Amino acid sequence: MVDSARHAPTGQALGLPLGIGRAEFVSILALLMALNALAIDIILPAFRPIADEFNLQQSTDTQFTILAYLIGFGAAQPFFGPISDRFGRKMPMVFGIVTYILCAAAGALAPTYELLLLSRVIQGIGAASTRIIAFSIIRDTHEGRAMASIMSLVLMVFMTVPVIAPAIGELIVLFADWQWIFAAMSLIALICGLWTWFRMPETLPVERRRPLTGRNVIEAFRIVLTTHSAFWYAFAAAGAFSVLFAYINVAQPILADYYELNRWFPVAFAVVAGLMACTSYTNSRLVQKLGQRTISHAALCTQLIVTGIFVLSAAFFDVPLWLFIVLSSLIMTSFSLMGANFNSLAMEDVGHVAGSASSILGFTQTVIGGIVGTAVGQLWNGTLLPVAFGFAAISLSTLAIVLIGEKGELFGSGES
Template identity: 30%
Template sequence: MTTHLSPGRHTTHPGSAVPTPSVPTASVPTPAVAGPSVVAPAATLGPAPTSLPERAEPAAPDAAATAPAFRPNAKYVLLLGMMCALPAISNDIYLPSLPDVARDLNTSATAAQLTMTAMMVGGAMGQLVIGPLSDRFGRRRPVLIGVALHVVTSVLCALAPSILPLIGIRVAQGFFNAAATVVAMAVIRDRFVGADASRLISRLMLVIGVAPLFAPSVGGLIAGEVGWRGVFGALGLFGVALWLVVWRRLPETLPPERRRDGGMRTAMSGYRRLFRDRHFLALALMPGLGNAVLMSYVVASPFVLQEGYGLSAHEFSLLFAVNGLGLVGGAQVNAALVRRVAPIRIIRVALPLSVAFTLGLLAIAITGWGGLAAILVALWLVLALVNLAPPNASALALSRHGEIAGTAAALIGAIGIGVSAVISPLSGLLGGDSVAMAGVMVGAAVAALLVLAVATPAYRRGGAWAA
């Protein structure tokens, strides 16, 4: 039996910048999302079973039902998308310069690649620190400071005299870039929950997915004209432009009365609360495992397609862009689906399909059936599904802890970076061929499905509403 769900309508309290969903009129109690005066829309969770424990909070005043809804326009989505994409752009625009860095600084290729890893390590640490700070001081101040320091570190990278200072500065750059990503996700949770949050995150994927596709080409052009140091100059200019747009266009979404007082002890109490919530941790793991499927492809595909199947660099770049369109298209399909289907229901279908498609890819890689054409079709189908589960899992995880949205977004991001950093290099260690790539993708997809089945009630009776 198919259940048709319609999205809840968002309203704004008079005098408050934080919209809250209108109160459903159903007679069955609906669980409320933690956070001041925010009640999860019936569209997101569906009718709640009577046995489900309530987490209800005071309902919004009747006057709020007539207030205008906040509707994010294209400029708002673009701003949040560029904030989320800042770390990816900072790495991808620099990719073509790695051989030049190794040659110019008289170091090895491995040491040059460490400048990429260093930024990921810095990003994971930055998310964990900046998330609680955004719950304490609001959203605008941390992101403005973080993006400003991105500009400073970009200039310092351009001036680096040797590889060791460059690695250290890249750690710092990743740390400060994390402010943009954490705040963007926290801003979404401040204003949206459930299906509406998932739909907005999916729209962000259009920006997050497209920007890195062009970043290597832009970086290669810049490096070819002015050298690798000019790439960091361009990153600095991009940071200046982003800072100005954030300063002018990003409103404060966390009013003073909702901010958390205290220092490190308060931050640690927030993380302790999150780690005690097994359901949250399960949902927070899924974006990382989905990203591990994607990163396994990104890391291994140059060797698989160019060395294994003999594609030229130009042909590989074209196919990489086509697969990128699959990624972006999948996210937009999800944005349309969540208008009528609850996010947890999408996850329950998307993850088994992901396992089936990755197993098909592995079978083609082992048997060689269909040759290059079959590999490319299977890859496209796998990648088109990658962005269906993560936006929904992130939105559901954030909805459980709206009162510490910055801390929750930070932990989701840090887990995602950590999981993908551990899993994605495995394809190279296992041989770097198509079988190794597909095997790692199967492992990540199966792990995501097991987490959903074991650590959440998604496949249990009533699980479509309990999530």
């Protein structure tokens, strides 16, 4: 395995595409990423109506609408990376957005739960292009700490979606049928697609594109998988995103049912998501001074301590709502400090195959995160302890991965 430079460089912006400013550049990429969060968070208030519509036996069966989306989202990512390395970033992304729009509309018209899940899988396939290519565009134009800063700004806007999406979904199911949630997804994706088509320039010039042959694809994946930092931080990022997906799966039953917040669930969910967005913005400012390793490793240690407190609290007394909000906020803000920085560290040394690298990162994060997150969600049995154990196990596993990747050294001692 190729060992990358031990300490990441400070990095710089390589140059934004001509004809677009930094604010619009970040906004477009953030909206592209936000389509993924929207497809998950806006349907959370519709879990009960969907269960009633299709006569589902278990209330937790509605979680499969999230898993189905994540399966398509993760499975398609290894394909979009090499395709974007060959044909450029813009056209494959537009194709994915169109697929997203059509399948969201199909979900609204699905006559059976099985067809709803199928439309969600294909919708996830379309959405995969936005995640992969957005990260590739960032790597095309930035490196090092500057790349981590841009990723944090993108994730900051991305994190505002969980603040407003459940509230939008709640308003829709309050005044209309749940199918209109899928119509809303189609409309927002259409706006995003038009903005991308008319304003986002191509960031991968023809001379830097790689031929789309089996040999070249395998070679690109080999480069990523044999680069020490890319390999281990890909799995560390998967661990971080497992916590995010686990929280998404358990938030509704815990907040709405266990704590009986009911219609106030979107407000409680938005509090945590809002703190995550603020933390992502803070990271975009601090990472230029402190570096990705220092911030992400400190956040990981904090998350492990907090999940340990969560386990002990759930084991010995009934956790009040205020304490659950505090603990979940600390766990999820720690994720905000890890996500962008882990991705930046994984992408740093594989910029020449950015599309393929982004594919592997996205695939591991989505598939591993989706499966582990759903597994933690299925642990929910009306009590908090199994879920708390699930969060702690993920955090401990992520720490072990980072320790292996960093050869036992944390916090980037001497990081430039």
